[in-house]
Amino acid sequence: MTSFKDRKPVDIATSAADELRRLARYADRSQEQLASEMGISRQAMNTKLNGGPLDLTEFVAIALSLGRNPSEVLQKAEQSALADA
Numbered sequence: 001m002t003s004f005k006d007r008k009p010v011d012i013a014t015s016a017a018d019e020l021r022r023l024a025r026y027a028d029r030s031q032e033q034l035a036s037e038m039g040i041s042r043q044a045m046n047t048k049l050n051g052g053p054l055d056l057t058e059f060v061a062i063a064l065s066l067g068r069n070p071s072e073v074l075q076k077a078e079q080s081a082l083a084d085a
Helices: 009-026 031-038 040-049 056-065 072-082
Strands: none
Touching: 009 040, 009 056, 009 072, 031 040, 031 056, 056 072
């Protein structure tokens, strides 16, 4: 059985970005809207949500702008990464 310690950080980070994208779709929020709220370009937001660098501050800001608890989003991402193993 795979455990969290066996997961690579990049797997969890990718799952976290996937979860943010899913939540944005569920909330009917475009990447352009999220980007505008963060003061970055739509292209930069697209990169962040599709495997590019996404730092913790940005992750928290996006989760909060979607009305979600960042720790719950990360927990869901960890569970997804573990299930995909």
